[in-house]
Amino acid sequence: MEVKVLGTGCAKCNKLFDVARQAVAGAGIDATVEKEEGIEKMMTYGVMMTPALVINGQVKSVGKVPKLQEIVTWLINEEASK
Secondary structure (H helix, E strand, C coil): CEEEEECCCCHHHHHHHHHHHHHHHHHCCCCEEEEECCHHHHHHCCCCCCCEEEECCEEEEECCCCCHHHHHHHHHHHHHCC
16 A cells, blocks of 8 residues: 655644554554655645645545544555455
């Protein structure tokens, strides 16, 4: 599974990256968590606000840091839909 945090490196972006890594570990799912800081890359997802969370190419959250449990739920649902 591929998890991406889109952002420019701001405090919220860094926090989302940390929470996303915790969620992956907590869900026990095999996933990579990456940061994407390039504006061009963010635009390919249609994201105009940061931070944003993308799971397997789907934008799940924009402009906020979702709660840990919310991200875990998204991850589990994505894994179940395989």
